[in-house]
Structures are given as C-alpha cells and as structure tokens.
Amino acid sequence: GNSVTQMEGPVTLSEEAFLTINCTYTATGYPSLFWYVQYPGEGLQLLLKATKADDKGSNKGFEATYRKETTSFHLEKGSVQVSDSAVYFCALISGATNKLIFGTGTLLAVQP
C-alpha cells in the first residue's frame, strides 16, 4: 500500500540554521506530494506541493523537490526562524483514491 516515511523528531535548531527534514514515499503510480505544517494549537496548512517528477514546490523560503528516482521529497530551508517552530507533515495522494496519507510528522523547534 501507499505510505510516507519521514525523519523522527524533534529537530532542534538555532535561528538562521539550515533545515532538512527527510521524507520518502512508497506509492503505486504517480502520486502528488505535499508538505503540511501545523503550528501549535492550530490545524494543518498546506506549505507546498509538487505533482510530478522533478517539480519543485516552494513557499515562505521552504523548498522540496519531487525525486522519483529516490522516491523522496525532502523539505529544506536555508535559514530558519523562531516562527518556523511547528510540526511538519509529509503527505501523498496517489491514483484515484483521493486519500491523503500522512507521514508521522516531525517537530521542529527553533531557538533564538
């Protein structure tokens, strides 16, 4: 079945550090890939997405590239801020199921 695996957290960084959160997936066909973010006490918000191989999604300084050869969609940001502290979820939708499947989430804590 379809699944998403992302790195365990928590990830603790100092402000302005470089961020990478790894995400790999297993899916039949050609899934669409997403990163959602959940700030404390809030619902999930779409951060970025990519719908086909080699697409790069980007938003708010975050980027992720759809790599079909490595079945990966790693999230990166060059310089994190305290306000980026949140839980980040990698997710996919594959085929005609319209079922958004999430990874386990990675808690990011950015310290001043």
Added chain:
Amino acid sequence: DTAVSQTPKYLVTQMGNDKSIKCEQNLGHDTMYWYKQDSKKFLKIMFSYNNKELIINETVPNRFSPKSPDKAHLNLHINSLELGDSAVYFCASSQVGGSSGANVLTFGAGSRLTVL
C-alpha cells in the same frame, strides 16, 4: 471568513456518552473528510464524502457515524465513547480535480475530544 469551521473546539465528556462534532466549509468544495490525530500527532483518515456520498470509509468502529446533509457540511457522531477515542479530530475539504492539478485539502482548526 473561516474556510473550514468545526464546533466545538474542545469537548470533555464521560465514557459511554454520545457526542457530535460539526463541520462546515464555505469554499464550495465537493469533498469533505474527517481525520483523527492521536497523542503522538499521527494523522489518519476516517471518512470522506463527495457530494454527500460516502467514498472513503476506513476501518473505523461503527460507533463513529458521519453524516453529510449537504456538500458544505460533514458532521461526526460518536456513540458510546471510549477512553481511546480521546484525540483531536480534524475536518477538511477539497475540490477534486481542481485547477491546481492536485487534490489540496483545507483543514479546520480541530476539535479536541477528551473522554474521562
């Protein structure tokens, strides 16, 4: 102007009770969902409705019954609540086949259910 709104935001109740969580979206989307987030933040889909028809029904106990009176509303009713039902329940909506080319879900703020 909330796009997906859920009520109540917090719900504390005793084991064995029956409770409902309501969800409404004003985005004109044709598909709505319920997700459950456990204490470890893991998110799992429970149900999905497309134009009031059930299209996804995961292995959820039949104590959980979704109801969609119209495509803008999807309510979740839970009978005979158990301790393990304590979680945050998220409603979401999407427009399948939207112009973005991907099925992007918009989530509500969540309803935290605590069963004592």
